[in-house]
Amino acid sequence: MGTDEPFSNYFNYFTEIEEHFQRARGTSLFLLSPLDWALIETWKNSGVPLEAVLRGVDLAFEKWRAKRSRVQMVNSIAYCTQAVMTEAQRMADAGRQRAERPDSAPFPQDELRRYIEGNAAAVRATAVAEFLAVADSLDQIAADLPALSADLEKLEQHLTVLEQKLIATARSKQSEEQALAARRELESHLRPWRSKMTAPQIAMLETQFLDRSTLASAGLPRLSLFYLR
Secondary structure (H helix, E strand, O other), X not given: OOOOOOHHHOOOHXXXXXXXXXXXXXXXXXXXXXXXXXXXXXXXXXXXXXXXHHHHHHHHHHHHHHXXXXXXXXXXXXXXXXXXXXXXXXXXXXXXXXXXXXXXXXXXXXXXXXXXXXXXXXXXXXXXXXXXXXXXXXXXXXXXXXXXXXXXXXXXXXXXXXXXXXXXXXXXXXXXXXXXXXXXXXXXXXXXXXXXXXXXXXXXXXXXXXXXXXXHHOOOOOOOHHHOO
């Protein structure tokens, strides 16, 4: 689902949703699963407004609490999928997506530099030769940050390209057993929710989950500014 909202300005997207879900659930120590994080990423990449996700979470829990019999606690944000997509469509139909840019940067330049330099160090720490070029590129971005930080959307695009390079390289180095194990884990998480999602939603969720799994198994960080938390 498209939107005019510039998501490069919503670098708190993941944190906002995580904290809101925890509050709605009433358990602040509850940890989101890999499937939850992948689902949030599909919403972000599809242009689902943050406000639509937060409203959808609230509506889903309202309906859950209204049930006379609540056998199980809500243990995944996937439970809120239909409500989130309904709210996103409602906002799109009403033409109320925000399109304005913020007056100031989401975070200080020093924080950006620490994040990028930390990711470069983490990539280099894998000691995998094929990853070193990405680490060098990250170091160069950190060095050029005074100029690059003036356009965070362009910076985010550059980081996304580097992240995709890491994913492609890491996936090429996986064994068949590792790839199969990742798909089995995906299916175990996704099975209860398949009937509640559309085919395109499931396809995007599978991609995001497997990308996350590939990076994690290789000991690689996420590079997107959306993970600067």
